[in-house]
Amino acid sequence: MKIGIIGGTDGLGKTLVYYFRDEFDVSISARDHEKGYKVAEELNVNYIESNKQLAAISNILIISVPIHHTQSVIREVAPFMKKGSVMIDVTSVKEEPLKTMEECLPDNVEYIPTHPVFGPRTTELDNQVIVLTAPKKGKWYKKVYDYLSGKNMRIIETTAQHHDYMMSVVQVLTHFSFISTASAMEKLKVDITETEDYESPIYNLMIDMIARIVSQTPYLTYYIQSMNNNGSKIRNAFTDAVIELRDAIEAEDDEKFVELAIEATKNMGDIQNALGRSDKAINALNHEFNLLTESIGHEIALEHIYSGKVHIGVLEKVDGKYAVLDNGTRLRIANIKVLNEEELYQWKLDNIKQKHESISCLFPDTVTPNIIVETIENMADITEVILTDIYKGPQISEGYESLTFDVKGLSKEAINNVKKVLTGFGGVIR
Structure with a gap:
């Protein structure tokens, strides 16, 4: 199975390489060829300079480029897609990429507009959300669905239009409000480090979440705002809500403020569940x-x-x-x-090369060797103990026997501690 990732040197595209390279034959392309070859060597995958050539050899072609370039890349490679292959994009908006796929791809190529609702810092697919917005379910759809399900991902199937409306709340509204808060702090010349001396746990979590959003590539955040068809409506609703709350406070209208707060709280759903998670x-x-x-x-x-x-x-x-x-x-x-x-x-x-030593020790022949072995096995940093020999011979005093133990441990100190225990049992190291 050949998987091609256009934009496989950065962000989510690079993260996908980590997930796929052990199971599939992965090739990547990028605008910066020097960087592309370097990343491909680092990740042990193939680098193809041409997006068109990558499309021509791939069973699955994944478009993982900035949102505002997605449609142009789809148009670029659509005529070169391999017959019977599938195109998948992983952008945060779905309506416009879907329209472009419908317009440009030949009938013998399937397409599954997709949105992994997690970032490139995510280290596990387990329990992560992924949204599939394919209007038609061809032969590839079940294969993709079953693969994602096998990774224990939370799969949402919906339309591109509904997805974009949901993301206008999940991303557009939250990003806009968080960046607005960060911008207000900057305008107020707030020293975030100093506020941490007064922080509550909730403030601490909020600052971390804001920092996580504003640390993203600003262009990505901008295009999430500008390319979602619901963005203007969402931002206007937020602005209206802020002004309404401000006006209630400045008018000293406590009843209006309480009314707004109660209505907002009612709409939050299961408050107890939210309190539990926080x-x-x-x-x-x-x-x-x-x-x-x-x-x-x-x-x-x-x-x-x-x-x-x-x-x-x-x-x-x-x-x-x-x-x-x-x-x-x-x-x-x-x-x-x-x-x-x-x-x-x-x-x-x-990760640690184990130490290994054979230790012989004289004991009265009344000792029980198995008890000694069990004691050593339970010692810190000892990985293996084997009783390899019990010897009575001319050089061994009557009433005594020589026990030989093959001991492995994680450090020389651990081996030396074994010797101390043996002498503690009354033994004499030979």
């Missing part, structure tokens, strides 16, 4: 911070949630928003996951 988010933040402070002075493993790199060391201190290890590593708490004991142990098994 409580979980707040508790998760507090739990991670508490776990870190309790781990000061102990070995800890911190996994960077974006790079996947695991940093291990003794936690020296929690300095504001950073965790500092004794080896000098300083990591932003918001970007790390604290591995539990089992995860740390598994990481060590997978």
Whole structure:
């Protein structure tokens, strides 16, 4: 199965390469050929300089370019699509790309306008939302649906028109309100760092969400606003709501303000469910911070949630928003996951070269070897213990026997601790 991704060097297109490269023959194209070859080599996929050539060889062609270029790219490659292939786009608006596909693609090419409702920073497909807006369901549709379902994704099937209206609320309204808030803070010359000294958990979450939106490529955010056919209506409704609330407060009309607030609350749906989700988010933040402070002075493993790199060391201190290890590593708490004991142990098994030593020890012949083996197996950082020999010979005093253990561990210290335990049992290392 050959999958082509136009725009596979950045953003969601590059993320899709990670998801597909182990299962399919993936090729990418891009405007910047030098960067394209570099990314292709880095990701171990093919690079094709021509979008038209990529279309001609692909069973599945994915269009993952900026929203305002999507229609022109569809028109560019449509005549070169392989017979019996399928075109998929992954933009945030669906009405206009669908119209272009309907106009330009030949009858023997299927098309599935698609919107993965997650960003390029997403590391798992599991439980992520994806919207399919195909007006016709051909042979490819079931294959695509079954593949996404097999990844445990939440699939929504709807029309392009309904999708764009829903996204005008989910993206246009929320992005517009968040950016407006960030812009107001800038105009007020608010020092965000200083406000954090007074922050509540809800404020903290809100600032993080605003920062997540405004950190996106501004052009992407702009085109999400400008290319959704419902955008103007949505922004006007937001502006009207802001003015109505402002006027009620400045007129000291508490009854009007309360009326507006109650009506807005009623429309929010299941408030208790929303409170539960936000409580979980707040508790998760507090739990991670508490776990870190309790781990000061102990070995800890911190996994960077974006790079996947695991940093291990003794936690020296929690300095504001950073965790500092004794080896000098300083990591932003918001970007790390604290591995539990089992995860740390598994990481060590997978990444640390094990130490191996054969240890012989004299014991009274009344000892029970199995008890010694079981004790050693339960020691920290010991991965394997095998009793390889029980010996009684001329050089062994009467009433004694030599037990030999084949021991594997994650460090020399762990092996030395085994020797201490053996002598603690009354043994004498030979």
